[in-house]
Amino acid sequence: MDPQSDCTLVTAVSCHDIFDLQTGQSDSSPLAKGTAFAFIKAVQSVNERLVKLSEKQTLLFEVILLGKDCEEQAKSKIFDSAKYYDLEIGKFCFCSKEKFERTLQENHVKLFLSSDRDDVHSALKAGVPAALLCQQADQQVQNQLKVLFSGDLIGLTEDSTEYLKDLGFNDVQIHNFKAAKGRIQEFAMLIGEMRRRFGCEDSPLHTILMTVWGSRDICATALKTLRAWGLDVDEAFCLAGAPCTPILTVLQPHILWDDGLHNLKET
């Protein structure tokens, strides 16, 4: 059993994702909802269900709001809007762009979510587990928190690094890729434990494994690895090179663990 303090799944979300800070607002009205809204609401319903199962529940999500270079005026609007929408936000952290990664580390963030790929990438580089926050097509529909893991990343083993070399990755990139896999583990284990609190059906938490270019054996390895980490995923997809956008459109995940490879290739 994990020590009590380690059980909270501290998730940091950027205020730019929670609220739409671009469009002009009159002083009285709250900020418009952003990409992360559906995610926070889904997380809240997971927490509600967990608490229903056991009042002394310690394995819960804690959402903290991260504001990078926010003006004072914006800060108070953010506080008020969060209250208005009844968002359960554990902490409001405002910091400068430079201190951004340090703030994540200091708050023992178990997962940083952003719709900005660059932000996700910098967090990963700084050693913080980070994933992409997905735009939901329909903000209303979701009452289930959907987390999508990359089979390409998790199915990676010592043997398959040769395969990466063949693709043209250098040792540094391969090292980063392996490190990214390590960072998913803690988060996956916590999600796995949470998921086990619910049965096969009627779970507020839904986990998906997607292998985009790996073979079915990589997918099988990923399934077994996740199982060893305590996470039994609900859905699994193996695309073998088929474009993933049509499938993602059907799935509508909130959290997408990118396979890191795409990020790395761009550097």
Added chain:
Amino acid sequence: MSEIKNNEASPAPAGGASGAEKDWAEAKAAFDNLKSKKPRPPKPHTAVTIAVSSRTLFNMVEERKVWEQEGLERYVSYQQEHEEQPLKPGAAFPFVKALMTVNTRLRELYPEGEELFDIVLMTNNHAQVGVRLINSINHYDLLIERFCMTGGKSPIGYLKAYMTNLYLSKDSDKVQEAIEAGIAAATMFTPDMETELSETQLRVAFDGDAVLFSDESEIIVKQHGLDTFFEHERKNENKPLAQGPLKCFLEALGKLQKKFYAKNERLNCPIRTYLVTARSAASSGARVLKTLRSWGLEIDEALFLAGAPKGPLLQKIRPHIFFDDQMFHIEGAKELGTIAAHVPYGIGQKYHKGKLIEQLAKKS
């Protein structure tokens, strides 16, 4: 019936075109560099995609009983406990093996070709059952690299996303849903006895009305009788029938056949198609053949039974799959060892052995 794919590249989702091309290019590079000589799966929009459910690919009768009698959780653990035990082949297994044979021949003739069969495992099963399914696929060395385990969700959205040309399942509700969504689909039945099938040639048999063609003529038979039907067909001999749910699949098969003809392999073509219809050649056959011609489609053998039972003839043909819209014919085929697949489309669904089902219910 809506066509899921054209010959030319179908339009990619808005903004997704370059992303999809990039995804594909990376996968191509990855597979081309793989040390193993395993063949690469084809591009979805040029391939003929066949989605099979786990229960049609493998025999899961025992496992299904566990689910029905002991519930979902026990079923999933049962599958996990037996993970290392490969499942036995199911009704669609010979069909899948035959598809693989065609692919091998196509790759020999067209090494860089993207027009191939692509077999996708599309199952409602929970992902944990996936390990046993993958182990079984490995055991038989099947060419299935793409799969969807939807953990209880309906597969229809995913069928569309994978640009499926044909969906085979044991669940008639899902098949019905697929047909309503414009996807060629059929419910598979396991034959009562085993038949030896060709290992070098894929043989596909189709019923005509309400399978390849619409049920317009069948409605006339059911509502006005045979004589009216014959007259109607003669009068409309030169007017093509409307399409049925499996027309596009026949078209896809024809496209692949032409690739063999182009390389002078007509006599040795590993795909053979059959029309097995209750129509009679003299009185109502011409319209059928003319319709096919108007569609630019060829069928290798057209067999007009004039109402005789289909079972014995199918026994001679030995198709890897036979599509029919009427359960009466499916049962007849099954009894004599043919792998039959029911297409739940058209007026035939309201009748059983020629009598309206509602009336039968009232009587009993």
